Amino acid sequence: MIALPAKIADLDTPALLIDLDIMERNLRRMADYTAEHGLRLRPHTKTHKIPALARQQIDLGAVGLTIAKVGEAAVMLAADPPDLLLAYPIVGKRKLDRLMEVAKRAPVTVSLDSLTVARELSEAAAAAQIEIGALAEIDVGLGRVGVQPSDAADLARNIAQLPSLRFEGIAFYPGHIKTLDDEGRRALAALSTLLSGVVRDLKQAGLPPRIVSGGSTPTMFHSHEVAEMNEIRPGTYIFNDRNTVFSGACAWEDCAASILATVVSTAKPGQMIIDGGSKTFSSDRPVNNDVGFGRLINAPAAVFTKMNEEHGFIDIHSVDESFSVGDRVRIIPNHVCVAMNLHEWVYGVRGNSVEQAWRVEGRGKLQ
Amino acid sequence: MIALPAKIADLDTPALLIDLDIMERNLRRMADYTAEHGLRLRPHTKTHKIPALARQQIDLGAVGLTIAKVGEAAVMLAADPPDLLLAYPIVGKRKLDRLMEVAKRAPVTVSLDSLTVARELSEAAAAAQIEIGALAEIDVGLGRVGVQPSDAADLARNIAQLPSLRFEGIAFYPGHIKTLDDEGRRALAALSTLLSGVVRDLKQAGLPPRIVSGGSTPTMFHSHEVAEMNEIRPGTYIFNDRNTVFSGACAWEDCAASILATVVSTAKPGQMIIDGGSKTFSSDRPVNNDVGFGRLINAPAAVFTKMNEEHGFIDIHSVDESFSVGDRVRIIPNHVCVAMNLHEWVYGVRGNSVEQAWRVEGRGKLQ
Numbered sequence: 181m182i183a184l185p186a187k188i189a190d191l192d193t194p195a196l197l198i199d200l201d202i203m204e205r206n207l208r209r210m211a212d213y214t215a216e217h218g219l220r221l222r223p224h225t226k227t228h229k230i231p232a233l234a235r236q237q238i239d240l241g242a243v244g245l246t247i248a249k250v251g252e253a254a255v256m257l258a259a260d261p262p263d264l265l266l267a268y269p270i271v272g273k274r275k276l277d278r279l280m281e282v283a284k285r286a287p288v289t290v291s292l293d294s295l296t297v298a299r300e301l302s303e304a305a306a307a308a309q310i311e312i313g314a315l316a317e318i319d320v321g322l323g324r325v326g327v328q329p330s331d332a333a334d335l336a337r338n339i340a341q342l343p344s345l346r347f348e349g350i351a352f353y354p355g356h357i358k359t360l361d362d363e364g365r366r367a368l369a370a371l372s373t374l375l376s377g378v379v380r381d382l383k384q385a386g387l388p389p390r391i392v393s394g395g396s397t398p399t400m401f402h403s404h405e406v407a408e409m410n411e412i413r414p415g416t417y418i419f420n421d422r423n424t425v426f427s428g429a430c431a432w433e434d435c436a437a438s439i440l441a442t443v444v445s446t447a448k449p450g451q452m453i454i455d456g457g458s459k460t461f462s463s464d465r466p467v468n469n470d471v472g473f474g475r476l477i478n479a480p481a482a483v484f485t486k487m488n489e490e491h492g493f494i495d496i497h498s499v500d501e502s503f504s505v506g507d508r509v510r511i512i513p514n515h516v517c518v519a520m521n522l523h524e525w526v527y528g529v530r531g532n533s534v535e536q537a538w539r540v541e542g543r544g545k546l547q
Numbered sequence: 548m549i550a551l552p553a554k555i556a557d558l559d560t561p562a563l564l565i566d567l568d569i570m571e572r573n574l575r576r577m578a579d580y581t582a583e584h585g586l587r588l589r590p591h592t593k594t595h596k597i598p599a600l601a602r603q604q605i606d607l608g609a610v611g612l613t614i615a616k617v618g619e620a621a622v623m624l625a626a627d628p629p630d631l632l633l634a635y636p637i638v639g640k641r642k643l644d645r646l647m648e649v650a651k652r653a654p655v656t657v658s659l660d661s662l663t664v665a666r667e668l669s670e671a672a673a674a675a676q677i678e679i680g681a682l683a684e685i686d687v688g689l690g691r692v693g694v695q696p697s698d699a700a701d702l703a704r705n706i707a708q709l710p711s712l713r714f715e716g717i718a719f720y721p722g723h724i725k726t727l728d729d730e731g732r733r734a735l736a737a738l739s740t741l742l743s744g745v746v747r748d749l750k751q752a753g754l755p756p757r758i759v760s761g762g763s764t765p766t767m768f769h770s771h772e773v774a775e776m777n778e779i780r781p782g783t784y785i786f787n788d789r790n791t792v793f794s795g796a797c798a799w800e801d802c803a804a805s806i807l808a809t810v811v812s813t814a815k816p817g818q819m820i821i822d823g824g825s826k827t828f829s830s831d832r833p834v835n836n837d838v839g840f841g842r843l844i845n846a847p848a849a850v851f852t853k854m855n856e857e858h859g860f861i862d863i864h865s866v867d868e869s870f871s872v873g874d875r876v877r878i879i880p881n882h883v884c885v886a887m888n889l890h891e892w893v894y895g896v897r898g899n900s901v902e903q904a905w906r907v908e909g910r911g912k913l914q
Contacts (some may be wrong), residue, residue: 463830
């Protein structure tokens with residue numbers, strides 16, 4: 181543990197703050213939404229990377245957790261999860277050996293898109309005498325991982341024939357839908373048609389999917405409109421960020437995470453330099469064509485124009501108030517998942533009080 | 548410590564590799580260059596973040612180490628440095644208290660650009676009964692931190708009058724010079740003129756600078772051409788990266804750091820997905836107008852077009868060889884300093900052998 185000051189004013193900077201009122205509201209909203217629509221909720225833990233927060237998600241009804249890397253899965257065992265989905269093709273003997281160690285402690289499912297990965301997983305599971313769930317990953321438009329929808333039944337058949345693998349259904353990520361404008365709504369409707377076809381193919385192959393797992397942040401509260409999908413894996417909803425607002429999926433008031441920073445130089449007129457740059461916020465740019473690396477909560481007219489590793493450049497020409505060295509600002513980052521990954525500790529706050537410090541235990545688990 | 552496999556082929560991925568032959572050549576080249584020209588070398592440790600490598604720099608003649616954050620300074624005490632320069636305005640009581648703890652164990656100098664910072668530092672130093680060196684930071688064209696050159700003597704006078712501060716000279720960072728084309732050479736010549744004026748002003752004020760500290764990666768081997776400058780603080784030179792090549796300051800053969808990654812999906816024709824994205828490489832883009840997030844050492848025609856957190860998208864349309872799931876590639880990152888900050892461990896390799904694992908101890912020290 182670290183020494184925990186009682187007030188935000190006593191925290192050193194830069195520091196990542198989580199507004200607990202907002203976070204708890206975000207968690208409840210998603211739990212209520214998925215319960216109302218009978219959707220399984222398997223939150224992606226890449227956003228918070230903290231077992232204690234994963235536990236809160238499970239306590240609110242999540243059926244399991246989603247993870248990308250085996251190292252993250254090992255960390256999330258501390259949340260005592262009912263189930264772990266590795267939504268990532270796990271390749272290579274070292275990773276598979278480590279995954280089997282995890283699978284001895286919690287049920288594990290892997291989504292995959294190639295026979296190579298399925299065979300290696302099957303062999304590792306057989307050697308460890310464990311059964312592993314498998315989802316056939318389908319590319320629904322992003323062009324990242326996943327077989328074409330017309331090949332889903334073939335992949336499913338291959339999975340189902342392999343020893344120690346249990347075919348569970350399909351997984352996909354509609355990351356090509358950036359916002360629910362007219363084009364986005366058409367893409368969402370097309371997704372329904374596509375999934376209906378895949379599920380029909382699977383049923384004809386004698387492999388009806390128990391799980392049809394998808395969802396994305398921009399579409400998160402429209403998941404019930406997608407035919408056949410019965411599980412979603414949202415991550416960002418716990419905190420939200422500037423990109424979530426830009427996608428139309430939340431309001432500024434729903435952003436729970438901000439970075440507290442200190443003004444360290446005002447030498448150049450119309451500009452201030454803060455003590456956080458790409459090592460604190462990440463270099464991720466806005467998903468839309470907007471500029472800037474964050475939104476100053478109390479001075480939204482300020483423009484966070486540029487970053488070096490430790491310097492944030494804030495243009496304050498359009499801001500009414502003036503700033504001095506030592507002043508503090510709170511900034512909503514573009515992409516909270518990568519920002520969390522840069523912080524060793526984050527702080528849960530309510531009003532001006534610091535209630536909690538969490539070590540970001542899943543940080544930097546690249547393997 | 549972690550288990551260290553003997554061969555690169557046995558490392559799990561993604562992993563950051565340091566080619567030791569190249570690194571050692573880079574270290575010697577800079578040591579020889581600065582010795583030849585009588586320049587003080589105070590390497591910026593932000594690039595490697597590893598005390599054992601800082602120690603190698605000191606053993607090769609570095610007069611001290613450069614650091615941005617107090618947390619990094621504390622880590623670098625393990626290198627037993629002759630001197631630590633915090634090239635960053637240190638603001639706030641908590642940071643100053645921590646800095647004084649560091650200063651009890653090694654001589655400390657701070658570069659600063661405001662009377663506010665100078666006064667707070669003076670008070671903290673007086674309370675701790677320690678003398679701290681101070682450099683007046685000057686803006687030579689980047690527009691980041693630093694007073695205008697015409698105000699340097701005023702700032703120096705203010706520093707010199709404050710108790711427990713020792714005026715040591717000036718610091719600057721010519722980050723506005725991106726490459727030494729004709730425009731860059733003119734800017735370098737202008738820098739000489741500017742510094743000559745500042746040094747003349749300081750002498751007239753009775754405050755001749757003992758240290759005139761500058762330098763940047765693009766200009767590193769032209770530092771001797773800059774009038775009055777007697778110290779440089781290069782960081783990236785130990786490893787170099789894609790941006791160093793683009794700046795003209797090194798060749799591809801001088802890049803010591805690469806990220807070993809595994810192909811995890813080839814589902815989309817003409818593309819492969821590797822097991823590292825923005826959480827492994829950082830989202831930093833090229834400094835020039837080039838595209839891409841890294842250079843595949845063995846397939847330079849491949850284009851690393853896009854990243855998500857855990858997925859790297861590599862366009863292989865222009866590549867002759869084919870790739871399969873499980874194949875491995877080595878990729879030179881755009882910006883090695885931020886990439887190092889994302890890795891918990893990095894590996895020193897020679898040929899196909901793994902000689903060394905280093906924990907990146909200065910990683911994530913934001914405060």
